[in-house]
Amino acid sequence: MARWQPGAAQRLVVAAVDLFTEQGYDATTVTQIAERAGVTKSTFFRHFSDKRELLVAGQETLSRLLAEGIAEAPADATPLRAVAAGLERASSAMGPANRELGPRLRAAVAASTELQERDALKSVGMAEAMTAALVARGIPETTAHLAAELGVLAFKRGYARWSEAGREEAGDLAPHTLTALDELRAASANLG
Template identity: 45%
Template sequence: MGRWEPNARERLAKAALDLYSERGYEQTTVAEIAGRAGLTERTYFRHYADKREVLFGGSDVLRELFVTAVAETPGSAAPIDAVAAGLETVAAEFVDREHSRKRQSVIAANAELQERELIKLASLSAALAEALRGRGIGEPAASLTAEAGIAVFKIGFERWIVAAEERTLAELMRESLVELRTAVTAGGQVGETAVM
């Protein structure tokens, strides 16, 4: 019977991120990650399917938080306001800016990881659209609102991890949402271009 190791999942995630930052994603092996964490490869594979997934281990939790917040918003709320409530809930989970910077740097340096990040965002958008449909929002409004929410999340996050940035992720997402609302309601006056 194997020995129980406290915080194995977190230790593996930290070891992986440190090694990916130091040596590069491609040059790092699962054995090295497990060794850095003081664990075995077998333990690694109990927690993560491959060396890529260690960077995306929180995706399910993020999706659940977002979807639950959208679903629990009062029924009278506009779809974008329900998504805004989800953004607030998710933003509260992002407290370690340095970790997020480091993770994003590793992802930006590898095409395979960039692809996995896009898949994560697409999955999150699909889950949000489903939550909005569950609130009685029809198509294409549900999908459009979900995609807009993910764009606000993505832009807010990219701004948050900039080295000189001091505002919280929630503040930056609120600001991005205001910018989106302004762009949509401005009637095309700012930077207007002909469509079709």
């Protein structure tokens, strides 16, 4: 078992999602995850405090990228155009490994109440980061919060479509998240 091989955190996430899907979240141990990833149990704990933390791996980076994209949007951008800039920035960091993990991750989350709660907290963190970035641009808080929530929903819908698409049709994530945001903007016009 190689102790200092690069990519341990990513391997741990993939191993955990596979095990959660195969045998369920509750039946999966940290030792099993570490063994499947080819690392020691102590290496697991260097990266994650417990197995629940595997689901939110990368959340801080994702939230940071969303906020940076919003901050860097043109000064005259509407709140949703700024959110689109955040989605585009965050989406650019997602590659084929993220796409292939999507369906397995959704299946694991769907099968575990604890993981569903963790996933909800991840969404809250993304919304908070986008709301703060929009407020920093001078957007009123209520408007910023609504735009951020639409951004979270667009990211989730776009990511789901992207991860379910065939390898040839998938392309990059950004067009999927931006299309989802456009669809949500159009649907909101029908709310009355």
